[in-house]
Amino acid sequence: MTLPTARREITGFSNPTVKFLKSLRDKKHRKREGKFLAEGLRLLTDALESGRVPEMLVMASTRDPHPLLGALVSAVEHAGGEVVETTPDILSKITGKDNPQAVAGVFAEFDTSLAALDRTAAPIWLVAQALRDPGNLGTMLRTGDAIGAGGLILIDDCADPFSVEAVRASMGAVFTQGIARASWDEFLPWLRGGPDEERGQLVAASLREAVPYRGAPYAAPCFVMVGNESRGLPENYEAACDLRVTMPMKGRADSLNAAVAAAVLGYEVLASLDG
Amino acid sequence: MTLPTARREITGFSNPTVKFLKSLRDKKHRKREGKFLAEGLRLLTDALESGRVPEMLVMASTRDPHPLLGALVSAVEHAGGEVVETTPDILSKITGKDNPQAVAGVFAEFDTSLAALDRTAAPIWLVAQALRDPGNLGTMLRTGDAIGAGGLILIDDCADPFSVEAVRASMGAVFTQGIARASWDEFLPWLRGGPDEERGQLVAASLREAVPYRGAPYAAPCFVMVGNESRGLPENYEAACDLRVTMPMKGRADSLNAAVAAAVLGYEVLASLDG
Numbered sequence: 001m002t003l004p005t006a007r008r009e010i011t012g013f014s015n016p017t018v019k020f021l022k023s024l025r026d027k028k029h030r031k032r033e034g035k036f037l038a039e040g041l042r043l044l045t046d047a048l049e050s051g052r053v054p055e056m057l058v059m060a061s062t063r064d065p066h067p068l069l070g071a072l073v074s075a076v077e078h079a080g081g082e083v084v085e086t087t088p089d090i091l092s093k094i095t096g097k098d099n100p101q102a103v104a105g106v107f108a109e110f111d112t113s114l115a116a117l118d119r120t121a122a123p124i125w126l127v128a129q130a131l132r133d134p135g136n137l138g139t140m141l142r143t144g145d146a147i148g149a150g151g152l153i154l155i156d157d158c159a160d161p162f163s164v165e166a167v168r169a170s171m172g173a174v175f176t177q178g179i180a181r182a183s184w185d186e187f188l189p190w191l192r193g194g195p196d197e198e199r200g201q202l203v204a205a206s207l208r209e210a211v212p213y214r215g216a217p218y219a220a221p222c223f224v225m226v227g228n229e230s231r232g233l234p235e236n237y238e239a240a241c242d243l244r245v246t247m248p249m250k251g252r253a254d255s256l257n258a259a260v261a262a263a264v265l266g267y268e269v270l271a272s273l274d275g
Numbered sequence: 276m277t278l279p280t281a282r283r284e285i286t287g288f289s290n291p292t293v294k295f296l297k298s299l300r301d302k303k304h305r306k307r308e309g310k311f312l313a314e315g316l317r318l319l320t321d322a323l324e325s326g327r328v329p330e331m332l333v334m335a336s337t338r339d340p341h342p343l344l345g346a347l348v349s350a351v352e353h354a355g356g357e358v359v360e361t362t363p364d365i366l367s368k369i370t371g372k373d374n375p376q377a378v379a380g381v382f383a384e385f386d387t388s389l390a391a392l393d394r395t396a397a398p399i400w401l402v403a404q405a406l407r408d409p410g411n412l413g414t415m416l417r418t419g420d421a422i423g424a425g426g427l428i429l430i431d432d433c434a435d436p437f438s439v440e441a442v443r444a445s446m447g448a449v450f451t452q453g454i455a456r457a458s459w460d461e462f463l464p465w466l467r468g469g470p471d472e473e474r475g476q477l478v479a480a481s482l483r484e485a486v487p488y489r490g491a492p493y494a495a496p497c498f499v500m501v502g503n504e505s506r507g508l509p510e511n512y513e514a515a516c517d518l519r520v521t522m523p524m525k526g527r528a529d530s531l532n533a534a535v536a537a538a539v540l541g542y543e544v545l546a547s548l549d550g
Contacts, residue, residue, distance in 0.1 A: 046527055049527075050527075135410065139532045139535060142528060142531065142532055142535075143531060143532070143535055144526075145525075145526030145527060145528050146522070146523070146524050146525060146526055146528055146531055147523070147525060147526075148523075148525030148526060169532070171528055171530075172527065172528065173526070173527075173528065176526060176527055214546055247421070247542065248421070248422070248423075248542075248545060248549075249421050250420075250421060250422060250423030250545075251419075251420030251421055251422075251423060251448070251451060252321055252324075252325075252420060252447065252448075252451055253417060253420050253421055253446055253447065253448065255446075256417065256418060256421055256538070257414045257417055257418070257444070257534070257538075259532070259534075259535060260414060260417075260418055260534060260535060260538040263531070263532075263535040263538060263539055264538055264539055264542045267522065267523075267539045270523060270525075271489055274523075
């Protein structure tokens with residue numbers, strides 16, 4: 001990258017930059033490049049206000065002028081990034097959306113090691129185990145932002161938080177929530193480590209030896225864990241929890257959508273700790 | 276349809292029945308045929324136990340024998356429906372899923388008029404206004420089942436509750452929850468009509484003149500309404516509510532995912548009415 005930045009215009013579908021951008025919809029390519037894609041002026045503005053500047057900004061040539069877009073362009077150029085103009089059709093091809101947003105950005109993936117999280121920074125954390133749906137994962141990030149969580153910890157083989165679907169569903173929370181990826185065997189010692197007052201409380205919704213979720217003895221930092229969409233949490237993971245809680249199930253089903261369970265439980269923990 | 280039922284075997288992708296089944300993934304065709312598709316042994320068993328027998332049952336030739344599947348086949352044959360065997364590849368093409376369930380069923384769409392709902396049958400009802408995501412809609416049905424809601428009322432132009440995505444996300448609740456479709460101008464008089472003790476209380480999450488959602492004066496039958504994913508509820512819809520409540524938003528975002536908001540609010544109403 002060199003300064004000053006040239007504003008490139010791209011009009012061909014076979015342009016290498018278009019191919020590169022489109023490839024970021026694929027997990028393998030994201031991993032290799034260490035980069036991901038986020039769309040939309042509001043989301044990119046959230047990113048900017050959280051200190052995340054895209055390395056590349058791609059704008060539709062047909063966009064309406066907007067002061068927030070001007071601020072984005074300035075920030076990217078100031079940071080030595082590249083600003084590219086292209087057609088709505090090509091933007092649509094890049095993002096895989098019929099009605100694409102007028103702007104998209106390429107970001108470097110963040111550090112997702114447990115060590116990068118400060119568990120004393122927030123009273124609530126969300127934990128997902130083998131969650132396969134990127135929409136659920138993004139929704140959990142969005143909920144985490146709302147309940148003042150510190151972030152989302154992904155245990156075992158989860159969907160990619162940097163996928164276009166997860167970033168979209170997070171509504172910008174991918175930039176504000178901490179994100180860590182770890183195996184169960186890494187997570188548990190990390191959770192139990194440190195001085196007593198920092199020791200995390202691990203809570204899961206469960207049908208086994210559980211107490212009602214309302215009025216349960218939640219304690220900060222409280223880690224609210226949900227499991228895989230089909231299988232739920234492994235039995236030994238549940239057994240390792242400090243607290244197993246149960247939510248009313250009045251109908252035929254015995255479980256909630258994973259992101260819904262995390263939210264109902266998360267809001268209960270918030271009320272309990274705030275009260 | 277004639278009795279006794281022949282078990283047809285279909286091995287060709289261009290078979291008219293395959294084309295018919297595949298067409299049910301399309302809203303236009305569902306509407307014309309008045310039928311929809313549901314997949315999976317568990318879901319079809321839920322349907323059966325709720326008194327919904329598929330008109331046609333499609334099974335993979337490679338399926339494992341299962342007593343629940345035997346019960347399904349018997350029920351369909353007894354009702355004069357058709358049982359079809361086909362290859363996993365064709366089932367995959369029909370359902371649009373890479374790893375299809377071993378069985379799918381075709382159901383007649385239900386009556387979705389407001390008049391078919393008995394509001395005294397349950398203390399809680401969910402209401403969605405212009406909800407566009409079929410996954411959100413299915414998740415609301417699933418949550419409704421869990422909180423003992425009577426059903427889901429779809430206001431204005433919502434996603435189709437009989438789409439494959441909504442049925443899948445509902446985890447069978449599409450068969451157990453009441454479903455009605457209405458315009459706002461039909462819904463409001465229906466809600467306010469009838470004797471005083473049956474008059475519904477309309478509740479929405481709102482930022483305008485709202486009270487905290489915890490401890491708000493909920494009353495049965497309580498109708499919990501959420502709005503469109505992007506725009507939320509129209510201002511005049513909010514103004515017409517009996518109760519506007521607000522949930523804590525500790526982060527940058529000012530809203531939750533629609534299905535998440537319905538669940539957090541729905542569980543709060545349940546606790547309030549049960550307490």
